[in-house]
Amino acid sequence: RGSGPRRPPRADSAYTGTYTSPYYGRLTVAAKPGGGGLTLSLGPKPLTYPLTPYDGDTFSFETTGENAVGRTGVTFDPDAGTVRVEYLDANDLGTFRRT
Structure with a gap:
């Protein structure tokens, strides 16, 4: 299978x-202008990352900065109104609720 x-x-x-x-x-998820995909913004001085579709409700992005861990997963559960950021979830703290 391809990488898509x-x-x-x-x-x-x-x-x-x-x-x-x-x-x-x-955490804010926004559509790129012109329908070019999604971005995720996170942090007190928000850093914005482009989200890459992986499989259904799962996306990924490349972390940056001093705490970078490489590519990480982001899994949405639209029915529950949640999103889980894999690299923040080591202590089960990486789930965000839609407000």
């Missing part, structure tokens, strides 16, 4: 919005 997504993602509107975590604060 196995199952297509849902419409961008299923994922876009603001999510919060009591530990990490705010």
Whole structure:
């Protein structure tokens, strides 16, 4: 199989919005202008990362900065209104709820 997504993602509107975590604060998912995919913004001085579709509701992005871990997964559960960021989830703290 190629490197493209196995199952297509849902419409961008299923994922876009603001999510919060009591530990990490705010995470924002936005559509790129012109329908060019999604971005994820995270942190008190938000860093913005382009999301790459992987499989259905799972995306990935390349971390940057002093705490970079390489490529990490982001899994949405639109029905539950949550998103889990893999590299923040070592202590089960990486799930954000849509607000």
